[in-house]
Amino acid sequence: MKRSPIRIGISGWQYAGWRGVFYPPGLVQAHELAFASRAMQTIEINGSHYSLQRPGSYQRWHDDTPDDFVFSVKAPRYLTHILRLEGDAVPVALANFIASGVFNLRGxxxxxxxxxxxxxxxxxxxFESFLQLLPHDTEAAARFASQHHDSHVRHPCLETDRKRRMRHAIEIRHPSFCTDEFVRMLRRYRAALVVSEAVADWPYVEDVTGDFVYLRLHGPETLYGGRYSDTALDRWAARISAWASGGEPEDAHHISNLRPRVRSTRDVYCYFDNDQKVRAPFDARRLTERLMPKEALSLEPLDRHAGLSDS
Structure with a gap:
């Protein structure tokens, strides 16, 4: 099946408040991913941010989802928040993450x-030292993963079914990153700068630095909360259409004056992170209906569930 260059989904899927609202009443927790993955096209795996997951978990997530489904995987906070990319432990920690089972997601x-x-x-x-470490295909990643530490990864997953592309998206939250040097660095290492929209005091930037665009929508009213209005979703649909067609929005918010190379198409990944009050999955579907109405019709219907109302 030919995949759409646009994928819209949610950040995580295991939330108690979603049960009986997004998830049908009586749905057992073990089946929530199967339901969610048939209601949208992509999901961010969040648990990997807080601790190393197991190969069996990645295999189960692969098996529970449709053939054309795609996961993004959130990298460990041990690397980004604790080590802050500094020190001799960084390469081993990166190897541990890669060896923890991500290859079991395969395609x-x-x-x-x-x-x-x-x-x-x-x-x-x-940052340059870190970006130099990041593998861009699964074969290079498997070689790097051999540096893992056995005490942290007891059952390493070091084999890949075939050579596949690996992409990296970088989400910044400090204004010191808003420099031409940083944008040029990301382009040199083919990493995407995340378009991160939130009410928090984080930089909002739209520089295209990779061959794909990655968006995280954290909520229009509070951090991780609030329902996106029809006007807001119309605006996001127009911006995503511009990126997916290989261009940019006319009013794109840039750090750098250096424009990206125009392409015929770009993959776009968009994740709703407004989990509070169960808005994320429904806002994701509303945006999907604007951009890909035919694909939205093929997804699991949600209108029978209480959470679809605006109340």
Whole structure:
């Protein structure tokens, strides 16, 4: 099946408040991913941010989802928030993450998301050293994963079914990153700068630095909360259409004056992170209906569930 260059979904899927609202009453927790993955096209795996997951978990997530489904995987906070990319432990920690089972997603492995804390400033030499480590295909990643530490990864997954592309998305939350040097660095290493929209005091930037665009929508009213209005979704639909067609919105918010190379198409990944009050999955569907009405019709219907109302 030919995949759409646009994929719209949610950040995580295991939320108690979604049960009986997004998830049908009586649906057992073990079946929530199967339901969610048939209601949208992509999901961010969040648990990998807080602890190393197991190969069996990645295999189960692969098996529970449709053939054309894609996961993004959120990289460990141990690397981004604790080590802050500095020190001799960084290569081993990266190897541990890769060896933890991500290869078991096979063709459903999408971008790896690297989210950095608001307190972390841009240090050019630190970031360049880190970007140099990141593998861009699964064969290179498997070689790198051989550096894992057995005490942290007891059952390493070091084999891939075939050579596949690996993409990296970088989410910044400190204004010191808003420099031409940082944008040029990301383009040099083919990493995408995340378009991160939130009411928090984080930089909002739309520089295209990779061959794909990655968006995270954290809520229009509060951090991780609020329903996106029809006007807001219309605006996002227009911007995503511009990126997906290989261009940019006319009023794109840039750091750098250097424009990206125009392409015939670009893949776009968009994740709703307004989890509170169960808005994320329904806003994701509303945006999907604007951009891909035919694909939206083929997804699991949601209108029978209470959470679809605006109340």
């Amino acid at each position: 459903k492995l999408g971008p790896l998301l690297w989210q950095f804390p608001p307190s972390m400033a841009f240090k050019p030499e630190v």
